[in-house]
Amino acid sequence: MANRRPTTITAPNVLAVEGEDDKSFFEALLRYIAVRQVQIVPVGGKDRFKERLPALLNTPGFYRPDGSSFVKRLAIVRDKDQDSVFQSMVNIVGRAGLTPPAREGAFSQGSPQVGILIMPGQGIEGTMLEDLCLETVKTCAAMDCVNKFAECATALPNGPKNASKAKCQAFLAAQPDIVNSVGLGAQKGYWDLDSPALGALKQFIHQLK
Numbered sequence: 001m002a003n004r005r006p007t008t009i010t011a012p013n014v015l016a017v018e019g020e021d022d023k024s025f026f027e028a029l030l031r032y033i034a035v036r037q038v039q040i041v042p043v044g045g046k047d048r049f050k051e052r053l054p055a056l057l058n059t060p061g062f063y064r065p066d067g068s069s070f071v072k073r074l075a076i077v078r079d080k081d082q083d084s085v086f087q088s089m090v091n092i093v094g095r096a097g098l099t100p101p102a103r104e105g106a107f108s109q110g111s112p113q114v115g116i117l118i119m120p121g122q123g124i125e126g127t128m129l130e131d132l133c134l135e136t137v138k139t140c141a142a143m144d145c146v147n148k149f150a151e152c153a154t155a156l157p158n159g160p161k162n163a164s165k166a167k168c169q170a171f172l173a174a175q176p177d178i179v180n181s182v183g184l185g186a187q188k189g190y191w192d193l194d195s196p197a198l199g200a201l202k203q204f205i206h207q208l209k
Contacts, residue, residue, distance in 0.1 A: 006039065006041055006059055007059075007060070008059065008060045008061040009039060009059050009060070009061035009062045009070065009071060010039060010061060011037050011038055011039035011071075012037055012070065012071060012072045012073075013037055013038045013039070013071070013072060013073045013074075013075070013208040014038070014039050014040075014041055014056070014062075014071050014073070014074050014075070014112075015038050015039070015040045015041065015075045015076075015077065015205075015208065016041050016042075016043055016049070016052075016053070016056060016074065016075070016076045016077070017040060017041070017042050017043070017077050017078070018042065018043060018044075018045055018046050018077075018078055018079065019042045019043075019044060019045060020042050020183070021181045021182055021183040021184075022042060022077070022129060022182075022183065023040045023042045023183065024181070024182075024183025024184060024186065024187055025129065025133075025182055025183040025186040026040050026077070026205075027040060027183075027186075027187070028183070028186035028187050028189075028193070029186065029193060029198075029201075029202075029205065030205065032193045033193075033202055033205065033206070035205055035206060035208055035209055037208075038208050041056060043056070046078045046079050046081060049076070049078065049089065049092055050092050053076075053092055053093070053096045054096050057096060057097070057098075068111070069111045069112045071112045072112055072113065073107060073112055073113045073114075073115065073207065073208055074098070074112045074113070074114045074115070075107075075114075075115045075116075075117070075204065075205070075207075075208055076089060076093070076114070076115065076116045076117070077116075077117050077118075077119060077204075078118060078119065079118070079119045079120075079127055079128040079129060080118045080119060080120070080127045080128070081127060085118055086104050086116060086118055089116045089118075090116070093114055093116070098110055098112070098114050099113075099114060100114055100116070101114060101115055101116055104116055104117060104118060104122075105117055105200060105203070105204050107207055115204060115207060117200075117201065117204045119131075119132055120132035120135065121197075121200045121201060122200065124197060126164055127164075128164060128165075129182060130164040130165050130167075130168045130182055131164050132197060132198070132201070133168060133182050133185070133186075133191045134164065134167055134168060134171070135195070135197040136191045136192040136193070136195035136197050136198060137171065137190075137191060137192055137195075140171075140192075142171055142174040142175075143171065145170070145174055146167050146170045146171045146174070147167075149166075149167075149170045150163060150166065150167050150170070153166060168182055168185070171185075171190070172184075172185050172190060175188065175190050
């Protein structure tokens, strides 16, 4: 079943993400930048970190029998839904008994070290991973079609509720082999993983080496 917590932790670095689509995206990114020994754990949505983080810490393998942490670094990546989302995640991490980082994109000095990054990243307009993906392909020819679609769809009486997700779907529909999710798009190489827009995210992920 999707979004179930793992039965055991087997890697010294854990990346907690919102859902299965995010997992697929980060699997492609980790492979592309050659970062290994990272176990990606989807928690089932941005509103579930509060309950799923303590459950993750109780997963067999996270701590050794002597109580020390097998996991060296725990990275948390989630979408932005409000300006205070970083502080909200800091509070969740603290209530779970871990040491939160002092700032976004950095890792704390606790055991395990904890890092938090909020999508789409500072300086990028939007509130989610989809906005970051669109930023990586903003100069692609297909985006002309996507922007025309978005302009038309926005004018509909009952247009898309989430413009960024709609634009991602339109972009993916313009590719040779159509896929229906951001993560699968990353697996297919449709997002530009060399884009400077991914600089902060790559820097964060490289700390899991």
